[in-house]
Amino acid sequence: MDLGKVFGALADDSRRRMVAELAADLADRERACGSFDLPVKKATRTHHFRVLREAGLIVQRDHGNGSAVTLLRQDIERHLPGLLALLVQELEADSRPGQDGAR
Helix, strand or coil: CCHHHHHHHHCCHHHHHHHHHHHHCCCCCCEEHHHCCCCCCHHHHHHHHHHHHHCCCEEEEEECCEEEEEECHHHHHHHCCCHHHHHHHHHHHHCCCCCCCCC
């Protein structure tokens, strides 16, 4: 796992939130790419998923008219223990009432 690629991928707020949402699901269920609430065009979504794949954070599976992603939790935990817990904490803090996302 290339640390520069991982941190580069997570430097973007949208990608960090997508990984955090996946990490919050401890069952590691596959999730449809279209299920993420991203206010961006399809080309930008495609770019975000490519960056996350190339960083080794997700695997993507194409099916029919769409695709789905799964978090590579075991690989991430092995190389960067505690990272996913931090991302989930950030996600939970940002979603609390009265939070404006400022740090």
